[in-house]
Amino acid sequence: MLLDQTVLPTTVRERRxxxxxxxxxxxxxLAVRGAPLLGVAGxxxxxxxxxxxxxxxxxxxxxxxxxxxxxxxxxxxxxNLRWGVEQALGELDRPWASVAEARGRLQAVAxxxxxxxxxxxxxxxxxxxxALGPVRHLMTQCNAGGLATGGxxxxxxxxxxxxxxxxxxxxxxxxxxxxxxxxxxxxxxLAEAGIAHTxxxxxxxxxxxxxxxxxxxxxxxxxxxxxxxxxxxxxxYALAVIAHHHGVPLIVAAPSSTVDPDTxxxxxxxxxxxxxxxxxxxxxxxxxDAFDVTPAALVRAIVTxxxxxxxxxxxxxxxx
Amino acid sequence: MLLDQTVLPTTVRERRxxxxxxxxxxxxxLAVRGAPLLGVAGxxxxxxxxxxxxxxxxxxxxxxxxxxxxxxxxxxxxxNLRWGVEQALGELDRPWASVAEARGRLQAVAxxxxxxxxxxxxxxxxxxxxALGPVRHLMTQCNAGGLATGGxxxxxxxxxxxxxxxxxxxxxxxxxxxxxxxxxxxxxxLAEAGIAHTxxxxxxxxxxxxxxxxxxxxxxxxxxxxxxxxxxxxxxYALAVIAHHHGVPLIVAAPSSTVDPDTxxxxxxxxxxxxxxxxxxxxxxxxxDAFDVTPAALVRAIVTxxxxxxxxxxxxxxxx
Numbered sequence: 141m142l143l144d145q146t147v148l149p150t151t152v153r154e155r156r157x158x159x160x161x162x163x164x165x166x167x168x169x170l171a172v173r174g175a176p177l178l179g180v181a182g183x184x185x186x187x188x189x190x191x192x193x194x195x196x197x198x199x200x201x202x203x204x205x206x207x208x209x210x211x212x213x214x215x216x217x218x219x220n221l222r223w224g225v226e227q228a229l230g231e232l233d234r235p236w237a238s239v240a241e242a243r244g245r246l247q248a249v250a251x252x253x254x255x256x257x258x259x260x261x262x263x264x265x266x267x268x269x270x271a272l273g274p275v276r277h278l279m280t281q282c283n284a285g286g287l288a289t290g291g292x293x294x295x296x297x298x299x300x301x302x303x304x305x306x307x308x309x310x311x312x313x314x315x316x317x318x319x320x321x322x323x324x325x326x327x328x329x330l331a332e333a334g335i336a337h338t339x340x341x342x343x344x345x346x347x348x349x350x351x352x353x354x355x356x357x358x359x360x361x362x363x364x365x366x367x368x369x370x371x372x373x374x375x376x377y378a379l380a381v382i383a384h385h386h387g388v389p390l391i392v393a394a395p396s397s398t399v400d401p402d403t404x405x406x407x408x409x410x411x412x413x414x415x416x417x418x419x420x421x422x423x424x425x426x427x428x429d430a431f432d433v434t435p436a437a438l439v440r441a442i443v444t445x446x447x448x449x450x451x452x453x454x455x456x457x458x459x460x
Numbered sequence: 461m462l463l464d465q466t467v468l469p470t471t472v473r474e475r476r477x478x479x480x481x482x483x484x485x486x487x488x489x490l491a492v493r494g495a496p497l498l499g500v501a502g503x504x505x506x507x508x509x510x511x512x513x514x515x516x517x518x519x520x521x522x523x524x525x526x527x528x529x530x531x532x533x534x535x536x537x538x539x540n541l542r543w544g545v546e547q548a549l550g551e552l553d554r555p556w557a558s559v560a561e562a563r564g565r566l567q568a569v570a571x572x573x574x575x576x577x578x579x580x581x582x583x584x585x586x587x588x589x590x591a592l593g594p595v596r597h598l599m600t601q602c603n604a605g606g607l608a609t610g611g612x613x614x615x616x617x618x619x620x621x622x623x624x625x626x627x628x629x630x631x632x633x634x635x636x637x638x639x640x641x642x643x644x645x646x647x648x649x650l651a652e653a654g655i656a657h658t659x660x661x662x663x664x665x666x667x668x669x670x671x672x673x674x675x676x677x678x679x680x681x682x683x684x685x686x687x688x689x690x691x692x693x694x695x696x697y698a699l700a701v702i703a704h705h706h707g708v709p710l711i712v713a714a715p716s717s718t719v720d721p722d723t724x725x726x727x728x729x730x731x732x733x734x735x736x737x738x739x740x741x742x743x744x745x746x747x748x749d750a751f752d753v754t755p756a757a758l759v760r761a762i763v764t765x766x767x768x769x770x771x772x773x774x775x776x777x778x779x780x
Binding site for chain 2: 315316317318328336337341345346350373375377381382384385419420422424426427429433
């Protein structure tokens, strides 16, 4: 059962995934989304495959491996999805005595990743608050909250910790076209948490910096290359350039499972292209990149559960 | 009769304005919009007032003056609206022999302003193409086209002239939240003109600059202060900062009726606040500035029907 994030906040609907194909579709539809939660979904997908797999060891191994590749390929940018699948497959490579034991182990690893992501978010929140220092107005982009992480949130985890220490903290929420995950999901989570916030169009952000009412920007990440270049929701690079122009820091908050030490720079990150119909209902030619890459030079700090990293970044040895 | 721009491009609907109140409502609803067209609408509003006015000179003068103030106050940012009203009222200050003559003169001045804006757009287009030099990919923001000007367009007039001289010219069209006047109106006008274009979210623009596929940005204006600070559709300032960061020129194309020599800097320009409901259907707190101000330092050239101006700008003596 997944909470269908495409219809929030007006409708709370669960979506049932029986087969791997259901989960792949749910991932592609963004019913389940957010880099850390995709790590959990990746491992859950392998477990789901094991449930439909043949009841003999060789058949199970082959079926699960094939299905796992489909899950890992469902979306290209967030490295956590592939990472979650690999964590689960690693469990299959260790000796097991029966297919029942294999299934049990895959369930356990998926549940452990979920617990770990929740625990990581709490530490990331504390680390991020320290990296930021005193602030009154924060801005984020898209949704890197509990909905994206299965827990407390990465960027929103930082915001939650800052809010708990800062009476009167206020958060600017860019609506984040095309799928409005800011105005739909982040605003919803901030309202639930009782944190003051204001939704603005993505277009309106720059003027707020000029007005001097943005002290820092905190965003999540979908993949962080070894040099610190960060792929995140489309529009993050715009905020990074605008923040830099106004001398405002932008920090990235993400679990170490989002770091991809095998991708040396942002140039190696594949950017998912989504349907033009998300952008224009009028049939015009359209281009719809789901992510952009912010170069490390515009990132003031990268906050993981291991601590606060500052430029120049070398993330080649980061491991979750 | 006005073309209702709020339902384009899917519906072509005319909106009838019998009373001044109808026109004020149409202006506030953005059924009629775009700085130069608001100049025409301002003068037309005075003429409309004269048609409902008492049939004796003193009564007509008083009624028209009162109603003209309502028209001029319908929206605060675009100076052309006030300018169009003032042009028409100036006609009332000259001697006239009968109320019929006064009405005829007000009709004539409104029609002259419309003709003049069309003629100005053609010259602005040619001047802007010269200011730009050779380009292959342009970007604009919102709609400064025929729909906004009653003619050939200001920013879109420039694009039309460049397209006529540049085989393969391609235009990036940011959708321009909250009212999508880019993806609804500009994409529609470019398709009608046979100019290649691609709609993108406002969030996606920055990554295109980094990719190197934007040679210049051409925008219209709602008010230009004497020092060159330019109010235009919200999001223009974001594009200006991003263009500056990437060394890409941004030029402003507008008739001299958009210059407000009485406003010394952008700080004196009132920014219209529009309803939060345009931004969020979910009831979240929201802020919805309709415009932002781009400081003159980020404007490579201001193109009017008089020619191409470059920084440092001194527009105190510009008169239409």
